[in-house]
Amino acid sequence: MDKQKGNASGKEKEKERTLDSIMKRKLPVSGMQKGNGKGNAAATTRLPRKLTNDSSNVPIAELLYRGSHPSTSSMGRHMDTCKNYKDKINRDLIQATLFFRKTNATTSGLAVRCIEYDKDLIKEVMAKMICVHEYSFRMVEHKWFNILMKCLNPNYQPIGRKAIRAECMRVFKKERELLQVALKDVDFISLTTDLWTSNQTISYMCVVAHFIDKDWKMQTRVLSFIDLDPPHSGHVISDAIYECVTEWKIEKKIISITLDNASNNDVAVRGLKAKFAVRRGQLYPTSNIFYPHIVSIKIALRKSMSRDDECYNKMGDAMMDKFDKYWDEPNNVMVLATILDPRYKMRYIEWDYHQMYAVGKANTEKNIVRGELDTLYEKFVAKNKQAEERASGSSAKNNCNTSTSMPLMDCEFQSFLSATSSTPSKSELRNYLDDLNEAMDPMFNLHYWWRVNAPRYPVLAMMAKRFLTVLATSVSSESTFSTGGRVLGMSTCYIGC
Template identity: 25%
Template sequence: MVGASDTEPINTEAPPASKRRRKKSLVWEHFTIEAVASGCTRACCKLCKQTFAYSSGTKIAGTSHLKRHIALGSCPKIKNPDKKQLMLPGSQTDGNATDPPKRRYRRSSWNNALFEQDNSCINLAKMIILHEYPLHIVEHNGFISFAQSLQPRFRMASVNDIEGEILSVYQKEKQNLMQALGNLPGRISLTISLWTTSQTLGYVCLSGQFIDGDWRLQRRMLNFMMVSSPHSENALSEAIGICLSDWNLQTKLFTITLDNNCSSHDIYSANLRDHLTNKNALILKGQLFVVRCYAHILNVVAQDVMASIHGVIYNIRESVKFIKASPAREEKFAEIALQLEIFSTNNLCLDVASQWNTTYLMLVAALDYKQAFTCLETCDDSYNEAPSADDWKKVEIVCSLLKLLYDSAIVIMSTADPTANIFFQEAWKIQVELTNATRSEDDTVSSIAKEMHEKFDKYWKDCSLILAIAVVMDPRFKLKLVEFSFSKIYGVDAARYVKVVSDAIHELYLEYVAQPLPLTPAYVEQEGDANIATGNNDNNQATITVSSGDGLLDFDIYISETAVTEHTKSEIDQYLEEALVPRIQEFDILNWWKLNNLKYPTLSRMARDVLGIPVSMVNPGSLIFGAGTGSRMLDEYRSSLRPDIVEALFCAKDWLQFAPPVAETPSTSIVKMEF
């Protein structure tokens, strides 16, 4: 051992050949360093004499494995309670002299970390929920071995135990959400989607969307319940009734957005409205009750138009496959494109049949290389899939029409908080373009456009009123955009349709006026002045504070008396007559209403509910291509689980995403020295 100077603490470790700085880690109270062959060293446990790799030449192995040996009970000497005293600094080891005194260290918590079996089981349940692992993972030998390597004291839960933990997590998160929904300042809108299984049973998924007290758009899954006949209107009515009762939302329902095929929409709408009218005070006599999913209609129209040229799409898909089958063919095709002076930024790509946007992008890229495909067919006898000139014309027309849907979908997906106001502008542009396309002199264009317009026009007729009301709540557009767009769609009849929207807005506003409104002081009280009068208008009550210190007491009384008799404009009329807010890219409509809540106390409550309508059922930030076009399939494993476990897995996964983050455990790798 190398001696130390009188001014330095004595080090009992055998340092490597090269001079190193003194080791400060706590583990060196329990290990010594021993030299082995070829300049390598190993760390030797003072208690059990087991050695571990430490350095090989210039490379240091670190101390994490040494800490685990001491802290996690791997050392057999430490496992014996009678030997634990050997870990204390200054104690004797195997008859050797007492370790010389060292600097005193503040022990880090890793050495005394507490293991809690219950918390570990809860975290295991949350892991299974969030990542959709099978419950039987707790019986997988590989997973059991992995868990034991991390914490030998952890007792792996059984499948029955983990089911109980999952239900416990579900109930706890449900109570948190129920409390939040009980404090909602406005109404809630529901979305309904269907899930089928390989059996005759199915599931109905109900989610609620709302704007919370801080004016943030929120969406939460509420129920995922099994029904015997998910495609029947009675099943949906019963599911909605159970959901509203379960969450105490009977008086807070605003709208319902359905995800069903077009032919059955009218049946669903009528039955749901009739079933719930007597139990809920539906706004505007149920005119806004049923909403159809905007993503659904985009996907239905897109898939229908692609089906009209499915043969051509097949040829293009096979052509792309042929070229991408080998690097030699890709190189040959690139040479042909270069000779033809085709310089495209679009790369040939294969599509995913279930996502129509990929098919659209494949067709767009193929259009750029249509001449190259024709040349390839003439110089390569093994290729005979090139579309004809007429086929390319159809592809060009379809792409021009699909671009309307694709661009609209991109706008929706790129919006962080897709409030209801953004959908009107997208929908009316498509309606106008498709209407104009149906009048084209080109028979192919008008034929394809008519098929698209037929279904989109039905959506427009069903949902244009609610979309228009929502955009009126946007201070950048109000009724002006409705007037402008309707003139493009309806021509000379536009004024009649605008009046329908205007009348509906004013009628809806009056329903909110009839509801109680919390009193808000009109003037801030200063210097302890008392309120002596209250002025009422046709919308709300305003408290007027008297300022008697400035000699205008009589004036204040006069104002309070005349405020009762003077006729003032309603909030809705004042809002509509004010100038439009400038259109800026960073405009936050929810924040605007939050800031103008005091100015428009009644209208802001109406705006909160209207803007919170889920016009699209797809979650914000998710792909909407291919979504909402029919029932989704529950996999075989989850179909085999009990319905209550299935509901707990789906709902808890949704809720845990919004749970507050768990505070990180302070780092235990730092050991502070005390002198």
């Protein structure tokens, strides 16, 4: 019995020494198992099984709880003030995402990466969301919006309406700078513009730019949406448009401006003509798709006028007078744009002229169009030739001067060939017109066709990029006012809404 009591007393003393050593030295559990190398029995004593099964990273408070009496009051008080325990809880709250490492010779597979809260990025995304979806600035202060953001990321910091308004202006300036950089690489730009009055009786003017980018994709961008003070005379409209294009530094790239048929726009057109010195035919632009519809209407009216029914004849005469009021003035811009559509070419012009006019007038109009096409083509050939000479002139001259195996006369002959090489350029237009027309496929992509065939017809591709940007109507500007009507409505016309 005495021996058993002694063993029990020794075990109790061993546990007390172990727990006392942990509390005083604040060593990890694994450290208590290594010893101090000096034969100290207290240092080399092993922990009880309940303690040694735990990891060395477990907080001391939990070790004490597991190894001693089952009371939890002291444990609860300690966890309220334990810094390590709180840091562990905060680390668990941080969101993580799974991503794939790039496969290489050493590592591959899934990994977990912690994403830190980026307040600037969240503000920028919110600003773009508000602009795109036409939300009010006050939305960021709504209670349940902030609850949602807190659920998505506990580290989310609320943003006020004034801060998000300032962020929207910053994003606007950033996007404006990007558009200015993009417009530097554009050669030809067409504009559409229109006026609109809101329900607060405030007049606005919108200017929209249309251009074909380097990938032969049609792009549309709103350059200006401003309030226009009365009176809305032609001179006021002309000055506002000119101020817009000069602000964007694109006055040398404008090839056409599309407006509606209001009387004040006639004065604006004359003012802009004087400012831009636009060639006749570019003031009332239409696209290649629009011209065939106009031809179909005139052919239908001529057939109606030739019928035996007197009612049809009178109706056809009245409609033809109205038609000629707008389309009797020659506008060969849309005709040239139609020729540059490989589905139509010059064959369509020859056919529709004989359908709309008598034989003599049809031939006359056809010769006028062909003459304008040849003249315009020669101008683009000369422009392209000058660009090529600037690019390759210096290098060719250096090659002739430094070459020892090439006779001097050969260099002069090469210069002569470069100066007289106009035959291939003439054959480019002839080859295009002689090739078969493309099929009338409703899925035909005109811009993609020119993107693919630009190396084959480089000069004609330059012409196509210019004429195919011409818009038929000002619908793009009017659609911008549809958005303006929602944004500038009675419930959202104030900046704090």
